Amino acid sequence: MSLWRNLRSLETRNLDLALSQRENQLVAGHLPSAIFRERLSAAQNLYQRNLTGHYGCVNALEFSSGGQFLASGGDDKRVLLWNIDREVVSKLGKPHSMNEKHASNIFCLGFDTQNSYVFSGGNDDLVIQHDLETGKILNHFSHDGPVYGLSVDRISGHLLSVATEHGEILVYDLRAGKSEPLALAKFKTPFNAVEFHPLNGHFLATANAKRGAMLWDLRHHQQPLCQYNYIPESPSCMSVRFNCNGTLLLTLHRRLPPILYSPGAPEPVATFYHDEYFNSCTMKSCTFAGPQDELVVSGSDNFNMFIWRLDGVDLDEKNQWMETTPIILAGHRSIVNQVRYNRERCLLASSGVEKIIKLWSPFAQQGWEGSLTQAEALPYCTRALHRESSDHVSQDFTARNTDEDQVMLAFFDTLVQRELESWSTMDNQNSSKSSTDTSTCSEVSSPTEEPSDEERDQDWDPDPQTDRDQPEEHVQEQDIDTPNVSELSWQTYPNRIFYLIAKKRRALLQLAVRGTTRHPRNVDQLLLRLLGEQKQAATQARISDWLEETHRLFGDDELPTTSAEAAAREQRRRDGVLLCRNRRTQESKIVETPKSRMGQRKRKRKVRRQPFQATKHRRATGRPRTTELDGSSASSDSEANYDSDEEEPSSGDNNNNNTNERESLQTDDDGDNSSTTSLASMEAQFSQAPSTASSFLFHQLETNNNSQLTSNQNHKAVNGLIPDICNTESTASTSSSM
Secondary structure, eight states, X not given: OHHHHHHHHHHHHXXXXXXXXXXXXXXXXXXXXXXXXXXXXXXXXOEEEEEEOOSSOXXXXXXXXXXXXXXXXXXXXXXXXXXXXXXXXXSOOOOEEOSOOOSSOEEEEEEOTTSSEEEEEETTSEEEEEETTTOOEEEEEEOSSOEEEEEEOTTTSOEEEEEETTSEEEEEEGGGSSOOOEEEEEOSSOEEEEEEOSSOTTEEEEEETTTEEEEEETTBOSSOSEEOOOOTTSOOEEEEEEOTTSSOEEEEETTSOOEEEOTTOSSEEEEEOOTTOOOXXXXXXXXXXXXXXXXXXXXOTTSOEEEEEOTTOOTTSOSEEEOOOOEEEOOOSSOEEEEEEETTTTEEEEEESSSEEEEEESSOOTTOBOOSSSOOSSOSOOSOOOSOOOSOOOOOOTTOOOSOOHHHHHHHHHHHHHHHHHOOGGGGGGTTOSOOBOSSTTBOOOOOOOOOHHHHHTTOOOOTHHHHTSOHHHHHHTTSXXXXXXXXXXXXXXXXXXXXXXXXXXXXXHHHHHHHOSSOOOHHHHHHHHHHHHHHHHHHHHHHHHHHHHHHHHOSSSOOSSHHHHHHHHHHHHHHHHHHHHHHHHHHHHHHHHHHHHHHHHHHHHHTTSOTTHHHHHHHHTSOOGGGTTTOXXXXXXXXXXXXXXXXXXXXXXXXXXXXXXXXXXXXXXXXXXXXXXXXXXXXHTTSOOOHHHHHHHHHHHHHHHHHHHHHTTSOOGGGHHHHHHHHHHHHHHHHHO
C-alpha cells in the first residue's frame, strides 16, 4: 500500500511539473497555445463529459488561478472543489466539499491569486471565505441583502469586491479583516455582477439591473468612469467579463445577445447575433475563450451553448453587427446559465438548471463523447418538454440525490414558455419589473424604480432623448409576431421553445438592433433574410419528409431527386400493373374461346330437335337480363341465355357471372355479328316439329324472365342499352318471319 501511495505521489508531482511547464509555455506563446488555437479554429463541435456531485441546480462556477481547480456552488448550499486533472481522466466524480454550508442558495464564487482561499456568496446575505486545503471557514462578511457577484483583485490579491441585491458595490481589504468596506456605489436597484480589471486593480466593471454596464475607478468613485451604451428597452445587465489583458469587455443584457466593448468607449464594438439565441428567464453569464480570447461564449434558454468567433471583428470600428455562424453545443437538458473557460487546459465548463456540470474540450479523451469537426446531428435537446408544472419547487436536499429532477425541469420548461408567450415589447421599459426568486437557480430580476436623488446627483444621463426619438408607429411594430412563422411546418422547430423564439424573432431582432447600436440599420432587410433562411429550412424539412415517403413507396436505394421524376416513376409503376392485368385477361379469353365455340355447336345440334311451338318462347328467353346489361356484350348475353336450355341458372349464379361478362364486353366486339347470324339460323330451325316437353320448359323460363324484366324496367338502363335491345329483338323477329 505504501508503494502505491509513493507511485501516486510521484505521478502527481510529475503531472504538476508538466502542467507548470505547459503553463509557462502558454505565457510565452509557445507550441501548446498554437495547438489549442488550431483545434478551436477547426471546431464545429467539442467533446463533452459530465461531472456529477450536486443535489440541485448549479448556479456558480469558477476556475482557480492556473486552472488546476474548479469550484461549483448551487441550490444545495454546498461549495464543491474539483481537481480538474483527475476529473479529466477519471470517472469517479468525487469532489471535495467545503465544511461550511450556506443557509440558502449559492450565487457566486471566486479564488484568490495564490489558490489559498475560495470565496462564496449567496442568498443568505453572506460571503464566506473557505480554506482551500482544509475546507474550514476562515472569515465571513455580512450584508443587507443577497450577494449576486464577487471578484478578487488579480494584481494585489487582497481586494475583494461584492455586488449585492441591496444596490451596493462594496470593496473589502482582506488584510484589515472585518473592517468597514469601501462603498463604491449605492443605488436602489440590484447589482448582478462585478469584476476587477485583470491588469489594473483600480478599475472594475459592474452590471446593474437598471443602469446597465459601467466602469468604475476606485480612486474617483463619486460617479462611474464610463456608462456603457445605456439601453432603455433592456436596461438589466446580467454579466460583465474582461478578456485576459483587459482590452475588451463583454456584457450580457436580458433578452439581448452578447455585446463587445472597448473599456474606454461607451459605444459597442460589436454585437453577436443568432436567431435561436435567447436569454430572459434566469441570470446568465458570458465569457471569453481560446488562447487569445478569440471566442465569445454564452448559454441560452433553448438549452444550448453558443460560441461566436471574433473573426471579422475590427476592434477599431464601432457598432458592428456580427452574424457569423456560431458553434452550437448541444448536450444540456435544460437552461444553461454559467460558462467559464480554463485557459491553461483549454477547457470549458457550463452549468445551469441541471444537477450536472459539463466539461468541453477540443481533444478526444477516454470516456468523453462528441466530435470536433462534425456538428451535432440534432443540435437541440431531444427530451419532451413539460407544459405544466407546480409553482412550488422543493429545496429539501437531505436525500442527497444526484439523479435528474423532473419537477425542476418542468418548472423551468414552463417558465421559458410562459415568458415567451406573454412577453410584449411594448413593456420593454419595464423589462426588469419582477421580483427576486431566491428559491431556484438564481433567477434574479430587479424592480422598476426611478433614479434616486443620490443617483441624480451623480450626473447620470443615460441619454433620455432615446425614448423621445422613437416614433409611435415604430413601437407598434414591435408587438407584431414574426410573419409567416405559424405557416411554416412544425417539423422545422425541434420543440415549442424554438417555435416561440421564432415567433418573437422580429421583436428580438428589433430590440437588438435598436438597443445595441446608435446607427440605423435596415431591420426589415435583416428580417427578410432571416425569414428566407427559415423558409429554406422549412422547405428542406418538407423535402426530407417527401424523400422518406418516397423511399417507403418505392423501396429502392435510388430515390428520385425531383417531384417530376417521382411522379413519372409512379405513373410507370401503375402502367405496368395495368398491362399485367390486361395480359392475364387476354390469356384467359384465348383459352376460353375454343370451349365457347364447341358449346355453340352442341347447342345447335340440340336445338334442331326442339318443336316449332317453342320458337316464341325461345325469343323470350333470348332476351338479355337487365341485371347483366351494365357490363356485358350481346354475345356473352346470348351465350349465358343459351345455357339455360340445358340447366336453369339461379340468381346467385347470374350475379357471380356478371364480372366475367363485363370483361368479355371489352374484348369480344367482333363476336356480336356471328352471334346475331347464329340466332337467325336457329330461329329458322324452330319452325320445324314442335315438342310439348320443351314447350313447358320454355314457358316456365319465359315467365321467370318476363317477371324479372318487368321489375328491372323500373330502373333506367345505363348508356341507353334498353332501346338497343328492343330494336335487336324486333329485327330478329322480322328476320324469322321472313
